Amino acid sequence: MSANPTLVTARHFEYITARTTQEDDFLNSLKDHAVAADIPAIWISPAQAGFMQILLMLCRAKEVIEVGTLAGYSAIVMARALPQDGRVRTIEISEKYAGFAEEWVERSDVARRIEIHRGSGREILPTFESDSADAAFLDADKAGYDLYLEESLRIVRRGGLIMVDNAFAFGQLFDENPTDPEAPAVREFNEHMAREKRLKSVIAPFGDGCWVGVKL
Ligand code: DHB
Ligand code: MG
Numbered sequence: 001m002s003a004n005p006t007l008v009t010a011r012h013f014e015y016i017t018a019r020t021t022q023e024d025d026f027l028n029s030l031k032d033h034a035v036a037a038d039i040p041a042i043w044i045s046p047a048q049a050g051f052m053q054i055l056l057m058l059c060r061a062k063e064v065i066e067v068g069t070l071a072g073y074s075a076i077v078m079a080r081a082l083p084q085d086g087r088v089r090t091i092e093i094s095e096k097y098a099g100f101a102e103e104w105v106e107r108s109d110v111a112r113r114i115e116i117h118r119g120s121g122r123e124i125l126p127t128f129e130s131d132s133a134d135a136a137f138l139d140a141d142k143a144g145y146d147l148y149l150e151e152s153l154r155i156v157r158r159g160g161l162i163m164v165d166n167a168f169a170f171g172q173l174f175d176e177n178p179t180d181p182e183a184p185a186v187r188e189f190n191e192h193m194a195r196e197k198r199l200k201s202v203i204a205p206f207g208d209g210c211w212v213g214v215k216l
Contacts, residue, residue, distance in 0.1 A: 008205065013047075020047045027073060030104050034071040037100055043073040044165070048206035052137070052163060053081035055212065059161050061134035066090040067121040067148045068140030068165075072101030072114070078137065079110035089133075091117045091124045093140070120144075125151035133157070139165040142185040146192060153198055153215060160215050162199060164189070167209030 006012075023031075023046055035041050044052070056064065056078060062085065064078050069092035079088045092098040098118045105114045117124045121144055128151075136152040138145060145164065152162050169186035172178035193201055193211055201213030 016047055017045070020050055022046050023049070026108065027076065030071060030073060030076075033104070034073075034100060039071050039097060039100055042070060044077065044210075045207045048204075048210055049074070049077040051204060051206050052078060052210070055161055055163070056081040056135055059134055059159065059214075061161065062086045063133040064088045064135045064137065065125075065128060065133045065152070065155060066137045066139065067125070067144075068092065068138070069101045069116055070097050070139075072104050072108075072116075074137060074139065075101065075114050075116075076105065076108050076110055078135075079108075079113040082110075082113055084113075086113050088114045089117060089128065090114060091119065091121050091140070093118075093120045121148050121151070125155065128155045130154050131157050133160065135161040135163070137163045137165070142166065142182040142189065145185065145189040149189075149192075149196075156215050158215050162201075162211075162213045162215060164193070164211035164213075165208065167193075167203045167211050168205075170208060173209075 031043060062083055066075055066088060069075055069090040075088045075090040092101060098116050102116050105111055121140055125148065133155045134157060136156050138148045156162055166186055167190055169183040170180050172180055172183045198216055199213035200216055201211055204210045204212050
């Protein structure tokens with residue numbers, strides 16, 4: 001056996017994808033309609049979705065919070081990993097995206113498990129009670145991540161899960177001159193996460209990189 005870890009390449013990810021349950025017709029249709037409605041075509045990959053669902057199931061999550069609903073794809077994915085009486089409270093600042101997500105959540109199999117809160121994470125998170133969630137997924141404006149993390153550390157119980165999307169900065173993590181204006185904020189946040197003593201965390205290389213941390 002090699003002493004070094006295997007260098008994971010695009011081929012490995014294709015291999016993983018080919019062995020991962022793909023999204024169902026409903027989520028496929030949601031994506032098509034989001035594109036038709038001019039909503040940014042941004043969603044987690046089926047492998048990331050499956051990984052997040054497994055983590056939620058392992059920590060027996062019942063209450064999840066999310067910052068950045070967008071089209072509602074990840075809220076529906078996460079809600080499907082919860083028990084019948086579970087709940088995802090998801091925050092969306094854009095009235096247009098929240099309206100789209102509401103419509104699709106309503107039609108989904110997990111409509112009763114999802115609440116959409118309209119507003120910014122900055123406004124809404126402070127209204128959530130401390131220790132009232134088992135897990136959080138941060139996937140909104142990257143300049144807000146520090147604040148969302150701080151609030152999540154208050155809202156998520158000890159032993160709960162905090163996941164943060166886009167650790168690979170939209171594929172521009174190593175670019176000297178990244179074109180995405182949010183790339184520097186992601187890099188700074190990654191340094192913060194690496195030093196964060198209140199979490200045991202690691203970047204999982206699914207999708208655009210997803211931080212996974214357990215609240216100690
Ligand atoms: C992009 C992707 C994301 O997952 C996100 O949260 C924001 C932006 C992008 O590809 O631009
Ligand atoms: Mg994201």
